[in-house]
Amino acid sequence: MGIEEIEKPGGVWCQHARPGQGCAIHGQHPTACRVFMCQWLFQADIPEELKPNRSKVILTAVKGARETQLVVYTDPSDPNAWRRGAMHAFLRQQTGGGGIGYARSVMVWVGKRMWLMTPDGDFDLGEINGRKKFRIEKGPDGKPYVRQLEGSDDPRPAS
Ligand code: SF4
Secondary structure, three states, X not given: OOEHHHOEOOOOOOOOEEOOOEEOOOOOOOHHHHHOOOHHHHOOOOOHHHOHHHHOEEEEEEEOXXXXXXXXXXXXXXXXXXXXXXHHHHHHHHOOOOOOXXXXXXXXXXXXXXXXXXXXXXXXXXXXXXOXXXXXXXXXXXXXXXXXXXXXXXXXEOO
16 A cells, blocks of 8 residues: 555555564554554454455455445455455455445555456456546446546546
8 A cells, every 4th residue: 555654655565664574663653554454353244364464465444425445455466366265255245246245346456456346347447546536437338447537538448
């Protein structure tokens, strides 16, 4: 995830991260890091096997205008982790397309690339500049499109 306070872009290691050891500035780490808790800690129905260090996927909830969206960050070294077995089934359920679900938007990031999961399928929205505002719209063919709101007028169709 991107962290504005230390100008860390999304999809890359933090300059303060010491893999296997923790944070080199622990104690002085940014507020965004201090207050962050992933959805695995909050949401009681997420099984143990989907814990981020096992699944390679981090689940976060983001309040949108109409709903609380599920935003998913996948370890770029295992880019298909969100598509596998129990994780994919859980995410599908969250869209309302897998039985008992939340019927909410599920956005999956793998580095700079994003997928939108809906009850109808998984849509590759391509690379997105996550530091700029963007909107997901429905195109005339019924598929979702991304429209970057700053610096780009070109909606890109999902594949
Ligand atoms: S906790 Fe430390 S290593 Fe982790 S993102 Fe924040 S500053 Fe970087």
